Amino acid sequence: MNNEIIIFDTTLRDGEQVPGCQLNTIEKIEVAKALEELGVDVIEAGFPISSPGDFKSVVEISKAVTKPTICALTRAVKKDIEVAADALQYAKLKRIHTGIGVSPWHIEHKIRTTPEEIILRAVEAVKYAKKFVEDVEFYAEDAGRADNEYLARVIEAVIKAGATVVNIPDTTGYCLPEEYAEKIKFLKANVKNIDKVIISTHCHNDLGMATANTIMGVLNGARQVEVTLNGIGERAGNTSLEEVVMTLKSHSYLNLHTNINTKLIYKTSRLVSTLMNMPVQPNKAIVGRNAFAHSSGIHQDGVLKKRENYEIINPVDVGINESAIILTARSGRAALKHRIEALGYKLSKDELDGIYSRFLDLADKKKVVNDDDIRILIGEAAQGEQPLELELLQVSCGKSMMPVATVGIRINGEVHVSTATGNGPIDASFTAVKQLIRKNFLLEEFLIQAITRGSDDLGKVHVQLEYKGNNYYGFSADTDIVTASVKALVNALAKINNRD
Ligand SMILES: CC(=O)SCCNC(=O)CCNC(=O)[C@H](O)C(C)(C)COP(=O)(O)OP(=O)(O)OC[C@H]1O[C@@H](n2cnc3c(N)ncnc32)[C@H](O)[C@@H]1OP(=O)(O)O
Numbered sequence: 256m257n258n259e260i261i262i263f264d265t266t267l268r269d270g271e272q273v274p275g276c277q278l279n280t281i282e283k284i285e286v287a288k289a290l291e292e293l294g295v296d297v298i299e300a301g302f303p304i305s306s307p308g309d310f311k312s313v314v315e316i317s318k319a320v321t322k323p324t325i326c327a328l329t330r331a332v333k334k335d336i337e338v339a340a341d342a343l344q345y346a347k348l349k350r351i352h353t354g355i356g357v358s359p360w361h362i363e364h365k366i367r368t369t370p371e372e373i374i375l376r377a378v379e380a381v382k383y384a385k386k387f388v389e390d391v392e393f394y395a396e397d398a399g400r401a402d403n404e405y406l407a408r409v410i411e412a413v414i415k416a417g418a419t420v421v422n423i424p425d426t427t428g429y430c431l432p433e434e435y436a437e438k439i440k441f442l443k444a445n446v447k448n449i450d451k452v453i454i455s456t457h458c459h460n461d462l463g464m465a466t467a468n469t470i471m472g473v474l475n476g477a478r479q480v481e482v483t484l485n486g487i488g489e490r491a492g493n494t495s496l497e498e499v500v501m502t503l504k505s506h507s508y509l510n511l512h513t514n515i516n517t518k519l520i521y522k523t524s525r526l527v528s529t530l531m532n533m534p535v536q537p538n539k540a541i542v543g544r545n546a547f548a549h550s551s552g553i554h555q556d557g558v559l560k561k562r563e564n565y566e567i568i569n570p571v572d573v574g575i576n577e578s579a580i581i582l583t584a585r586s587g588r589a590a591l592k593h594r595i596e597a598l599g600y601k602l603s604k605d606e607l608d609g610i611y612s613r614f615l616d617l618a619d620k621k622k623v624v625n626d627d628d629i630r631i632l633i634g635e636a637a638q639g640e641q642p643l644e645l646e647l648l649q650v651s652c653g654k655s656m657m658p659v660a661t662v663g664i665r666i667n668g669e670v671h672v673s674t675a676t677g678n679g680p681i682d683a684s685f686t687a688v689k690q691l692i693r694k695n696f697l698l699e700e701f702l703i704q705a706i707t708r709g710s711d712d713l714g715k716v717h718v719q720l721e722y723k724g725n726n727y728y729g730f731s732a733d734t735d736i737v738t739a740s741v742k743a744l745v746n747a748l749a750k751i752n753n754r755d
Pocket residue numbers: 272302304305306329330331332354355356365366396426
């Protein structure tokens with residue numbers, strides 16, 4: 256059997272059925288061109304009868320994109336087929352995708368007819384589509400819940416009528432992988448001339464099994480997969496292109512190939528997410544923000560020793576430059592050292608141990624420690640032991656109450672405590688410090704740097720003091736801005752102390 260798996264992308268049709276994801280024609284062309292570059296074989300460009308806008312999009316995509324086959328969806332309705340054929344008039348390679356429901360649910364409760372009538376309508380639709388295009392795909396809607404014997408009769412009839420591709424959709428995402436595999440196997444074994452056509456999968460993700468079902472379909476003889484970027488689609492979505500393509504690539508022993516340039520996967524995923532205003536969940540396989548991010552020490556150490564310890568895919572293969580090492584309170588020394596060295600510092604083992612304990616304190620407060628935070632930790636450690644250090648700070652403040660601060664400062668090894676009130680928590684704290692450090696300095700400048708990321712980010716404080724005609728600078732950072740302010744003041748005072 257042929258080992259090429261045809262990638263039929265329906266991002267612009269089933270993907271676009273997601274509420275709020277509708278694209279205009281220009282945006283659709285942009286996505287279609289990106290899909291062409293990505294290497295998809297078939298682009299399902301829309302459902303032309305559904306609206307003048309969708310009709311126009313199929314026309315324009317047909318003009319703009321030449322390598323893949325352009326496909327248009329219809330019901331088993333003559334008018335739909337005529338309109339689809341018209342929309343495809345400029346396509347170099349064109350396909351009409353027509354079909355009808357085949358499960359008891361759809362036959363009785365949607366189309367409201369009989370199983371025999373469904374077969375007649377299916378055959379009629381395929382024959383009618385054949386009048387306009389050679390390449391006709393038939394979908395047996397809700398095949399996932401259809402009886403296999405009946406499904407086989409429908410498929411045999413549409414093949415006889417001229418269908419070139421037969422699509423076996425698990426429309427409601429109901430099948431277990433084994434059931435879906437069995438369905439494809441059954442059709443392979445029981446439908447006359449099935450080997451003359453391509454069997455296609457179209458699996459929905461209602462139970463999170465779309466990719467598993469698609470792969471089982473392929474392993475049992477399907478040679479086309481209907482997929483979308485980021486797995487978007489009606490309800491819980493469709494099978495995701497990136498998951499199927501990378502599953503086949505990473506299991507090379509299956510010897511099943513696609514034409515996808517995998518290095519363009521991430522870029523195309525971002526484009527679809529941005530244009531459709533549809534964020535990708537962070538833990539989404541292959542393209543989620545965390546798909547190649549490691550945040551716990553044991554994993555980070557393993558990845559740093561050899562990427563393959565925790566990654567089955569090289570991120571470069573999907574267009575992501577490198578794996579990310581995210582520093583958190585679960586990180587160990589290996590990850591911290593790696594980041595510190597990436598920032599250009601070289602530390603001894605003792606220095607690293609010193610910074611690691613400060614890092615853990617910060618990570619417990621901040622969740623994620625970034626490169627700026629590390630630079631600050633290194634800067635603080637480089638200052639070494641100071642003659643003055645803030646040991647304790649307790650502040651009480653709020654609306655309609657007098658701010659009060661109690662400050663404890665270690666002065667040459669001994670802790671001294673003082674309490675003061677002030678106009679605000681920082682003023683009260685500074686007054687308490689002044690009561691302990693009896694130096695007649697002037698606070699020339701006091702700068703709290705804007706918090707740029709989240710409310711748990713470090714507040715960074717710079718102070719400038721004037722004392723006996725000289726300027727002294729202090730800096731500190733803390734998740735608490737009052738603490739950062741007092742530490743910065745004490746830092747500057749320590750410099751006065753050293754010189755005085
Ligand atoms: C599984 C999929 O089909 S995925 C594609 C889903 N995409 C869309 O539905 C988007 C495009 N759809 C539309 O724009 C509209 O629904 C249209 C233009 C197709 C039809 O609009 P309307 O004529 O107003 O019909 P409406 O949407 O209310 O109902 C659908 C009708 O099509 C029938 N129908 C549904 N699927 C099929 C089919 N595959 N073949 C034949 N008839 C079908 C339904 O039984 C119903 O007929 P009824 O009115 O006689 O009961």
